[in-house]
Amino acid sequence: MKIHKYDTVIVGAGGAGMRAAIEATKRSRTAVLTKLYPTRSHTGAAQGGMAAALANVEEDNWEWHTFDTVKGGDYLVDQDAAEILAKEAIDSVLDLEKMGLPFNRTPDGLIDQRRFGGHSRNHGEAPVRRSCYAADRTGHMILQTLYQNCVKQGVEFFNEFYVLDQIITEVDGVKKSAGVVAYELATGEIHIFRAKSVIYASGGCGKFFKVTSNAHTLTGDGQAAVFRRGIPLEDMEFFQFHPTGIWRMGILLTEGARGEGGILRNKDGERFMEKYAPVMKDLASRDVVSRSIYTEIREGRGCGPEGDHVYLDLTHLPPEQLDAKLPDITEFARTYLGIEPYTDPIPIQPTAHYAMGGIPTNVMGEVLADNTTVVPGLYAAGEVACVSVHGANRLGTNSLLDINVFGKRAGIAAAEYASQADFVELPGDPEAFVVEQIERLRSSTGTERVATIRRELQETMDANVMVFRTEQTIKTAVEKIAELKQRYKNVAIQDKGKRFNTDLLEAIELGNLLDLAEVMAVSALARKESRGGHYREDYPNRDDVNFMRHTMAYREVGADGTESIRLDYKPVVQTRYQPMERKY
Amino acid sequence: MATPVLEKTEPAGSASAASPYITVTFRIRRFNPEVSAEATWQDFQIEIDPKERVLDGLHKIKWDLDGSLTFRRSCAHGICGSDAMRINGKNRLACKTLIKDINPEKPITIEPIKGLTVLKDLVVDMEPFFQAYRDVMPFLITKDTNEPTRERLQSPEDRERFDDTTKCILCAACTTSCPVFWNDGQYFGPAAIVNAHRFIFDSRDDAAEQRLEILNDKDGVWRCRTTFNCTDACPRGIEVTKAIAEVKRALITRRL
Ligand SMILES: Cc1cc2nc3c(=O)[nH]c(=O)nc-3n(C[C@H](O)[C@H](O)[C@H](O)COP(=O)(O)OP(=O)(O)OC[C@H]3O[C@@H](n4cnc5c(N)ncnc54)[C@H](O)[C@@H]3O)c2cc1C
Ligand code: SF4
Ligand code: FES
Numbered sequence: 001m002k003i004h005k006y007d008t009v010i011v012g013a014g015g016a017g018m019r020a021a022i023e024a025t026k027r028s029r030t031a032v033l034t035k036l037y038p039t040r041s042h043t044g045a046a047q048g049g050m051a052a053a054l055a056n057v058e059e060d061n062w063e064w065h066t067f068d069t070v071k072g073g074d075y076l077v078d079q080d081a082a083e084i085l086a087k088e089a090i091d092s093v094l095d096l097e098k099m100g101l102p103f104n105r106t107p108d109g110l111i112d113q114r115r116f117g118g119h120s121r122n123h124g125e126a127p128v129r130r131s132c133y134a135a136d137r138t139g140h141m142i143l144q145t146l147y148q149n150c151v152k153q154g155v156e157f158f159n160e161f162y163v164l165d166q167i168i169t170e171v172d173g174v175k176k177s178a179g180v181v182a183y184e185l186a187t188g189e190i191h192i193f194r195a196k197s198v199i200y201a202s203g204g205c206g207k208f209f210k211v212t213s214n215a216h217t218l219t220g221d222g223q224a225a226v227f228r229r230g231i232p233l234e235d236m237e238f239f240q241f242h243p244t245g246i247w248r249m250g251i252l253l254t255e256g257a258r259g260e261g262g263i264l265r266n267k268d269g270e271r272f273m274e275k276y277a278p279v280m281k282d283l284a285s286r287d288v289v290s291r292s293i294y295t296e297i298r299e300g301r302g303c304g305p306e307g308d309h310v311y312l313d314l315t316h317l318p319p320e321q322l323d324a325k326l327p328d329i330t331e332f333a334r335t336y337l338g339i340e341p342y343t344d345p346i347p348i349q350p351t352a353h354y355a356m357g358g359i360p361t362n363v364m365g366e367v368l369a370d371n372t373t374v375v376p377g378l379y380a381a382g383e384v385a386c387v388s389v390h391g392a393n394r395l396g397t398n399s400l401l402d403i404n405v406f407g408k409r410a411g412i413a414a415a416e417y418a419s420q421a422d423f424v425e426l427p428g429d430p431e432a433f434v435v436e437q438i439e440r441l442r443s444s445t446g447t448e449r450v451a452t453i454r455r456e457l458q459e460t461m462d463a464n465v466m467v468f469r470t471e472q473t474i475k476t477a478v479e480k481i482a483e484l485k486q487r488y489k490n491v492a493i494q495d496k497g498k499r500f501n502t503d504l505l506e507a508i509e510l511g512n513l514l515d516l517a518e519v520m521a522v523s524a525l526a527r528k529e530s531r532g533g534h535y536r537e538d539y540p541n542r543d544d545v546n547f548m549r550h551t552m553a554y555r556e557v558g559a560d561g562t563e564s565i566r567l568d569y570k571p572v573v574q575t576r577y578q579p580m581e582r583k584y
Numbered sequence: 585m586a587t588p589v590l591e592k593t594e595p596a597g598s599a600s601a602a603s604p605y606i607t608v609t610f611r612i613r614r615f616n617p618e619v620s621a622e623a624t625w626q627d628f629q630i631e632i633d634p635k636e637r638v639l640d641g642l643h644k645i646k647w648d649l650d651g652s653l654t655f656r657r658s659c660a661h662g663i664c665g666s667d668a669m670r671i672n673g674k675n676r677l678a679c680k681t682l683i684k685d686i687n688p689e690k691p692i693t694i695e696p697i698k699g700l701t702v703l704k705d706l707v708v709d710m711e712p713f714f715q716a717y718r719d720v721m722p723f724l725i726t727k728d729t730n731e732p733t734r735e736r737l738q739s740p741e742d743r744e745r746f747d748d749t750t751k752c753i754l755c756a757a758c759t760t761s762c763p764v765f766w767n768d769g770q771y772f773g774p775a776a777i778v779n780a781h782r783f784i785f786d787s788r789d790d791a792a793e794q795r796l797e798i799l800n801d802k803d804g805v806w807r808c809r810t811t812f813n814c815t816d817a818c819p820r821g822i823e824v825t826k827a828i829a830e831v832k833r834a835l836i837t838r839r840l
Contacts, residue, residue, distance in 0.1 A: 037710065039754050040656075040664040097735040100724030102743060102750050102786070109737030134750075140663065141750065148723040186703065215658040251661045332661060335680060338635070451647030494651030497618045500704040503651035 001431055002191045006031040007418035009180060009195035010411075011163045011222055014041035015139070015400065016382025017201030018146035019407030020414070021155045024199070027415035031193065033161040033182050035217065035505075038147050042203060042215045043403065046139020047254040047328065048116060049131030050096075050400040052089035056110040057129045062086040064121060065130065069398060070577045072118040072285060073356075073391020074532035074542065076235070076550065078573035081363050081387045085398070085405055092404040093132050101145040103134055117255050117283050118395040127283075131397045136254055136328045142400060160185040162505060163202070164434045166225045167192075168375070169424050175230070175369055177377035178424040181434045185505070188498025190431050190438075196421045197377050197414035200226065200359060200367075201407065204383040206239075207509075208517040209352035209466065210458035213245055213252035217509075222384045224512035226359055227519070231367060231375065232552040234386040234570070235357035236516070237524035238533045240394055241467050243289035245351025246336055247309040252351060253329045255396050257312060258282045260325050264293065265311045265345065266301040272310075285582070287393050287533050290350040290467050303347060311345035350467055354394055356533060357523075358386040360552065360570075365410025371552065371570045377417060377424065381410040388550065391572075392532025441507050446490035450507045453484050453491065457510075457517060465521055470538045474525045481518045488514055522565045523551045544579050548572055605631040608683060609691035610641055612653065616704050623702070627691065634684035638671055638692070642678060655706040662819055665755035669706050670695040675757040675817040697760035699769060713756045716772045720780035720798055725791035742787035749782040749827050751820040758814035758824050770803045774814040774824045777805055781827040784834060796835050805832050 007028035010017050017032060024030040034041070053060040065086035070077045097103060097111060104112040113129040121128040134141040150157070165181040179194040205220025206212040227233050243264070244253040258264075264282050266272050276292040277284035284292075293310050296302060303309050314322060314330075319342045322330050330341045339346055359380040360368040367378040382403045389402055457480075464477035488511060495503035529543035530536050550570040557563055608630055615623035630644045639657055646653045655678070656666040662680040669678055671694055672686050678694075686692060700708040726736075752775065759765050759773030780799055784792045799805045805828055814824040 036658055036664075036666070037714075040658050040666050042659060042664070044753070045659055045661075045663050094735055098724075098731060100783075100786070100788070102746070103735075105738050105740045105743045107740065109739050111735050135747075137663075137751070140753070144750070144752075151718050152721075152723040215664065216660060217658045249661075328663075335662070335682070336637075338682075449647070450651075495654075497616065497652070499616065499618050500654050500707050502654055503646070 002189065003194065004031065004191060005194045005423070007195065008197045008199065008414050009033060009193045010199045010201055011180060012041070012201035012203060012382070012384070013038035013157060014201060014203050014382060015043035015142050015146060015403035016407035017199070018150050019404050020199050020201055020381060020411030022146065022149055022153060023408055023411030024415040025153050025155050027412070028418045030415070031156050031158060033158045033163055033180070033193065035160060035162045035185070035221070037159050038150070038157060039143060041143060042218055043400070044140045044143040045213070045215070045252070046142070046400055047136040047252065048256045049114065049133035049138045049397045050093060050142070050404070051116070051119060051130050051395070051397040052093040052132055052401065053086065053130055054090055054093060054111060054113060054132065057106060057113050058121070060121065060128050060130055062089065064123065064128070065089065065119070067123050067577060068119050069389060069395055070391070071124070071580070071582060072395040073393055074582055075544070075548065075577070075579040076238075076388065076391030076531060076572055078388050079575040079577060080573050081389045083575065084363055085389045085401060088405045089401050092401065092408065096142065096145055096404065099145050099149045101134070101141050103132055114256070115259050116396045117259070118285050119397070136256060136326050139400060142404075158182070161191065163221065163225065164437070164508060166198070166229045167426060167430050168229045169427055171424060175375055176424045177375060178426055179430070181431050183434065183438070183505075185500055185502070188501060190434055192426070192430050194423055194426065195377075196418035196423055197379060199365070199379040199381060199410050199414050200384050201380070201382045202384050204355045205513065205516050206352050206355065208457055208461050208513045208520070210462045211245060211248065211250040211349065212352040213242060213250055214352065219509035220512050220516040221509065222380070223358055224515045226367070226378075227515065227555055230555065231369060232360060232554045232568070233357060233519050234360040234552055235388060235523070235550050236355070236520045236553060237527050237551060238356035238392050239352060239520065240286060240354040240356060240533045241290040241350040242286055242353035243293055243350050244312050244348045246332065247347035247349050249336060250351040251332055251336060252353065253312060253332065253346065253348060254326070255286070257314060257326055257329060260321060261317050263313045263316075264289070265313050266296045267303045267307065268301060270301075272296050272301070285393060286396070287535065291535060293350055294467050309347045309349045312348045313345040314341045315343055315345060352466065354399060355383055356386070356388070356390045356392065356394055358384050361385050361387055363387065363409070364413040365406055366413065377421060379410045379414045381406040392534060437508065438504065441491070441493055441504055442496050444492040446492040448487050448491040450491055450493065450510050453488055454510050454513070457481065457484055457513060461517060465524055467535065469524055469534070469536050471525065474521055477521045478518070478525060481514060481521060485514050485518070519553045519565060523553050523567065526567050527551065548579065604633040604635070606634055606688060608632050608641065608688045610645060611691040611693045612705070613695040614705055615702050616652070632683055634682070634688055636683055637679050638681045638683065638686070638694070639667060639678040641683065642694075654704045663753060665753035668697050668755040668757040668760070670697055675761040677755060677757070677819045680819050697756060699760045699766045700756070710756065712769060713759060713773070713775065714754070716776040717754065717779055720772065720776050720795055721791060722779045722783065724783065724786065724789055726788065727790040736788050738787055745787070746782050746785040748822050749778045751822055752778050752782070753820060755819060757817040757819060761813040761817040763811060763813070764807050764809060768803075768807075771807045772799065772804055774808075774828060777828050777831055778822060778824055781831055784831065792834070796831070796838060799831060800835055805835065808832070
């Protein structure tokens with residue numbers, strides 16, 4: 001075992017982690033721990049763009065952007081945070097440009113902007129061009145540019161280091177962060193990183209669904225690590241299902257495809273979105289379109305022999321337009337479906353895409369131990385966190401923005417805290433939990449397979465807590481997850497070695513997914529209303545009287561060692577916008 | 585070297601007439617110094633839909649047959665650059681190669697990419713590759729002493745000039761398909777040159793001279809013998825050889 005000491009430790013090297021690292025490295029001795037090589041992070045998969053009211057191509061301002069974010073989130077957004085997001089958007093895009101990001105340009109040489117779902121001028125009057133982009137690979141460019149600037153600044157990375165535990169020490173009755181425990185993939189060695197500040201930027205947890213746009217590695221390790229140490233998770237029932245994933249594979253086809261004029265059609269060739277959203281049609285908000293697709297499928301108008309998908313039709317668009325604006329996604333259709341989008345419609349279905357919930361933080365990125373108490377030295381930013389700027393439903397292009405705005409804020413706040421704080425004492429055996437977990441898996445003679453349990457988890461999540469939920473389906477999922485957690489105790493791996501043991505890590509990742517799936521299902525069961533991404537067929541309306549509040553889920557361990565989840569609630573911060581009905 | 589062939593464990597019913605599944609042999613180069621100092625070939629037979637990816641096949645083996653099979657992967661759709669490997673003798677991304685496109689009648693051979701030290705099975709030491717990347721100063725360098733308050737201006741034409749080389753995902757398929765790199769690991773390799781090109785031809789950058797000087801080195805662009813392996817290998821469709829030629833030309837015209 002090795003012990004390291006840094007002022008600031010950042011967990012994750014996606015957009016949020018590297019944006020934080022650029023700030024933290026200037027101000028404190030910083031290490032970035034990442035299970036993937038930085039440029040492999042899933043920020044690189046983002047296609048559409050990053051929102052900012054630059055007003056480069058038409059009138060726009062941050063107040064309109066704030067309103068759209070609040071409305072898009074079905075009023076569960078904390079409005080003070082949304083205002084910061086929209087205001088600081090402008091500088092965060094300009095920061096990236098100065099770092100070298102090759103944005104598409106207007107004829108005048110300014111950063112070009114395009115339309116995206118939910119972004120409007122003057123509080124919903126008409127769509128506005130707010131999304132700054134680089135073809136359909138904006139996330140790739142953000143990830144590359146941030147990595148390039150980390151290289152420039154000499155940021156210290158520990159690549160292929162998996163953070164498996166958060167160390168918390170109580171000092172005078174106050175829980176403080178003392179560091180993290182990490183596992184080095186290449187050698188199997190365990191490392192303790194003592195740090196005055198720790199920032200979690202470890203991304204989402206979409207892999208508990210089967211059909212998802214998320215990478216295999218998005219297993220919610222950060223959320224699970226802090227949750228196990230008594231930190232609550234906020235609004236985990238809110239997950240975004242993006243309407244257009246490639247059928248069965250879940251690979252994302254950006255909303256930009258419909259922005260360019262793409263149309264959704266059922267098996268009769270009907271443009272069915274006209275029935276569900278007469279004004280915005282195919283560009284209605286993501287939750288609305290996903291539900292409409294499934295309604296078509298359930299009512300027997302799905303396509304294919306099993307009637308389990310619909311079509312995204314781009315065939316009426318000129319090939320030049322597809323080549324210029326959507327090169328990557330048209331190539332996905334050719335590569336993975338053998339379909340030529342010039343002439344044939346693309347089979348699609350909704351795909352699990354984005355976790356609105358996560359580790360609760362305030363607007364400085366400080367993690368909360370309850371509704372108000374900050375955990376000194378602990379920070380989170382990006383998809384792992386819940387500020388909450390996305391509320392019940394995130395607007396497209398607001399996440400690339402979130403990782404930049406709150407990544408930067410967390411990086412500055414963490415480094416400044418580290419410059420005046422002391423190291424917190426380590427508990428007796430800081431590595432005990434991880435050592436025990438690894439040894440149990442390595443020496444297990446159990447009969448359960450990781451892949452089998454994961455498959456069953458993904459199947460129950462897709463069937464029961466996806467686009468449509470009811471008390472009945474959620475309960476089915478809760479029971480199934482409990483069974484799988486029990487069986488997980490009997491899981492065995494085949495690779496008993498130390499070197500690059502990805503068999504072992506997949507088992508650990510599965511444990512994290514099980515914990516988070518349970519939090520999601522339990523939180524969803526208690527929310528007896530429909531709002532944004534959370535749709536209850538048995539409670540189809542939004543209920544502002546009882547549920548205009550954030551869910552806070554806590555892990556409780558009874559005296560006899562039994563674990564359970566306790567739910568509490570946190571008020572939503574409302575400043576200038578009163579809840580209204582959300583119509584598109 | 586013969587190793588036992590593992591029996592398939594596919595779901596029952598997969599052999600029915602309507603089933604899209606076919607039986608495919610994956611012949612994989614295995615190496616684990618914890619077990620043996622020598623690398624061996626191992627055959628696995630799997631049932632797979634030919635429309636699935638080679639990566640799906642590797643997952644079937646890892647998840648259902650042999651958990652110790654080791655490879656890197658993340659996004660599974662060709663954007664993260666984790667899973668470049670040699671498939672039937674050519675460098676490709678396992679997640680971007682469909683079974684049906686590589687003649688599944690015969691065993692599919694899968695080896696680690698060449699020219700980098702193999703650490704375990706299909707996992708190689710990428711550090712020399714990334715070091716070459718870092719050595720070309722892959723970041724924007726500008727001379728302006730006070731930062732502009734708004735964005736720097738760039739015309740769409742100037743932006744287009746280096747568009748192709750911005751697509752690179754650092755997968756190393758190009759560099760590890762290059763015979764010059766195989767013979768001499770000191771050569772910067774195509775990927776580093778692609779990333780230098782991305783800045784040399786960016787109208788906002790002021791350090792082209794420095795980068796060209798680095799690539800003028802004995803291990804720089806002049807080692808390229810224009811075999812086009814890199815261009816063929818690039819999963820992002822980047823015209824790698826063309827980018828290298830443009831850097832060479834810039835060096836010549838600069839000297840004139
Ligand atoms: C296909 C797709 C398209 C998208 N398009 C858009 C878009 O157009 N606009 C938009 O605004 N948003 C978009 N999003 C959402 C957005 O891209 C993501 O929410 C955002 O990039 C997340 O960034 P992040 O830095 O939080 O996490 P990630 O980029 O996922 O990075 C997570 C990091 O954490 C590390 N990590 C994870 N676990 C551990 C561990 N245990 N130990 C150490 N390190 C760990 C990983 O190595 C990685 O470096 C899209 C998402 C997807 C999937
Ligand atoms: S140029 Fe192409 S092959 Fe080479 S590293 Fe970049 S993406 Fe991979
Ligand atoms: S897994 Fe990401 S490129 Fe293949």
